[in-house]
Amino acid sequence: MGAARGSVVGRRGRERGGVDGRQASRDAAPTSRRAARQAARAGRGGVATTLLSILLTLVLAVAAGAGGAALATHWFPLASADAAQPHSAQLLSAATQPQQALSAPVRTCSIRPETEAPAALDFHGLIVDAQTGEVLFEENPEGTHPTASVMKLVTSTSALVTLGPDYRIPTRVYPGNVPGSVVIVGGGDVTLKSSATSYYEGATASLAELAAAVEAAGGATSVGYDTSVFGGDPWHPTWEQKERTDGYISPITALMTDAGRTDPNNMYSPRTTSPAQDAAADFASAVGAPLDDAVFVEPGSEPIAEVWSQPVSELVEYVLVDSDNVVAEALARLVAIERGTGNTFEAVDAAADASLEELGLDASTFVGADGSGMSRDNRASASLIVSLVEAIHTDTDGLGFLIDFLPENSLTGTLKDRLGTVPAGAIKAKTGWIDQVFALAGTMTAEDGTELIFAIFVPVENPDGSQITGLGNRNALDAIAAATWSCGATLSNY
Template sequence: MLAALLTAALALVGFGGGTAAAAALRELPPNTELAGGPQQLLAAQPAAPAPLAAGVRTCSIAPQVADPAVLDLHGLVVDAATGEILYERGADAPVPTASVMKLVTAVSAIAVLGADTRITTTVVPGTAPGSVVLVGAGDPTLRSGDTSYYGPGTASVADLAAQIGDAAVVGVDESLFTGPQWQPSWHDVDRRDGYIAPISAAMVDAGHEEPLPIYAERTRAPGAQAGQALAQRLGASFDPGLRPMPGAAPIAEVHSPTIAELVDVMLLDSDNVVAETLARLVAIELGLGADFAAVDLAQREVLERLGVPVDGFVGADGSGLSEDNRATARLIVALLEALQREPDLAGLRALLPQNQRSGTLDNRLPGVPAGAITAKTGWIDTVFGLAGWSDAEGGELRFALFTVLPEGDPGRVGLPNRDALDAVATAMHGCGQRLANG
């Protein structure tokens, strides 16, 4: 359904249809099932509340902003119906994005790859007699066993093995993605804590050492992990140096959940590995390359085609985990406006967390009516971010808020800073259309 809905929007912004790559194609999350959900969620959204009659804006969030735990606030709040600026503070200064960057990745994936596209993982004959090679196509949710954090709708190594029959040796082809698998600004502690893995075109269980816990430690060698999983299923040995037979046709294939379903889990659970693989696939489909540098180019191209100004933007990765990412609050609000302007893309909003209801906002913003704030969260050592919509009194607000560690401060943000940001967002919601810029 979403693919049909997206047609008009894609024509409007001039994206490609998604062929080659598409065909081959730190937050606390709840467990989610991929199968069957996002396409229904991506239906038409309810109309925004009617604005109150024009009046004097006298409601201030200054007391909340003055809390020392807010650190350095950068934010922009606008009337979602008119675009009128209600509040701004440091809105043009580029700041680390944290996982708010996933808004860019989500839009790019849906627009460029297509909502209903599935990633096809194949196995082809290898160059040695009796050998086969697993060819990675960018599906990190391929599961090694019978269970997976990502749910029963994922492709499985067992299904590949059943199509192959016998093989003596298994290799793996990770060549779809190029360049370093590890972004230099990432921290290895994040791999050990389960937030990220080296990014390979061939992965199982998103690189988790154990398939079910979302925060299980992740492997250092995802391609080898995937190849070994297939070898174990076949009772074969694994040879990391084995290469595919040139021009050989696939002898087995399996298909990922749809791009919309992958975007769903990426946004709701703030899944970094899914974000990174989708960002690479977008760059490949746009013909810009397959490494981290290409991700930055692709993100910029998508933003520009949507009419979003890219001043100060740095797309160091697709997940927002890198402290080198930069965006302004004004850029993020402009991206949200683009989604609101294009009805076929606006359905992405339904995949975002809601306060007191879902995803990374499930246990946050208790002072706001449940579900009244729909937003992408973000958290790395230097920043907390929150960007989305508030169904406030008098009309809807569109906003981006970042509480940033001052430059040169060697510390790290923590829960008191997150709570202070939530207090600002709660006060913003309470003010609604009466929010004063000061």
């Protein structure tokens, strides 16, 4: 992607006008000549009349030369009216002079010292003017690299395009195949509450509601559970086990509560290794019946109870502001199911491709190994991510509200404690970090007021797992963003 995106150069002009003393003399000259002719005609009556005419002509000429058109007006009102016409024409001509175009601001501000710093690693980036689409800076914008959580921009937009903003995820209870039994069936709502409170403050579904509905329908003698909506491995092979104990992600199943947190109110609580079994056991306890793995849904039966998640338009806020990996993975699976590509990790890529293409974007540089960006096998280019942010920025398919869900520097989400040298809220961007890359993509209002769209990545040269990023690399990424903010419209590609 180059400067062919196009540019609009602002134009300013100024009017010039006014009449100087020389112009006044030229305006007054016709008055003197007319006076002389009138005097000559009158002179045929006698010498005295002729001398008087000559004298008056000399007086008028002197007055005109000194800018004394007022004197001529006093003595000869008709001649004065005629004399005003050239003056008015000159003013009109001056007022309608064409405006003069001024050149655009000279782009001389460089961020090369920041992008070429050793800590910037194998830097990739693209920065454009949000108003004109003009490319202000690019470095290998078509090259691919791991995405980290910038992947969540793809997942969130895919969910909105494919499922729709109003789609809610169900959790249902069906009659079991054993008399008196029931089966809780997960639909992919990972925000289902295990208790009255939850980290997900807006969560609208809970085990308590389901249990109350079952009791109202006659209770249960035993409880089974069903997670078949999602298939395949619940844990991606490239995910580090430490991410589970660090509180970033849990095994992905269609039935779980609180996204697998062992402490439902703690954002970074360690995650369980058996989220479906734990959720089913909590439900059975609430119903007052034993959990029985041998109980299955009675074929052809209708649900006896159901609860629904928040709509997708609200779930994506968790995905973007807090970078919630489990909600992202659930939405990516649901998109794949809706697109008909499958219900496993392997189905995510084709479903995301189809969603991007529906938005009119070129997905040729995209590889979706998962929905959260936790896998080092994800790939995207800075060019693709900028195009996606542009689609959000222009409210394509009603995606514009996502801008409000991007973390803001020094204020919200994963940027709350970053980029303190830039005015708070000037940068709105999705963050990303795994061992192989630090990333940042979104919008910023630069110091000069220019609005920019950007995607910048500090990846290791070889993302096979042999190289690891550190805090110094994140600092290098933030230094690039801050320098871009300082440059604004004068940002140079050199």
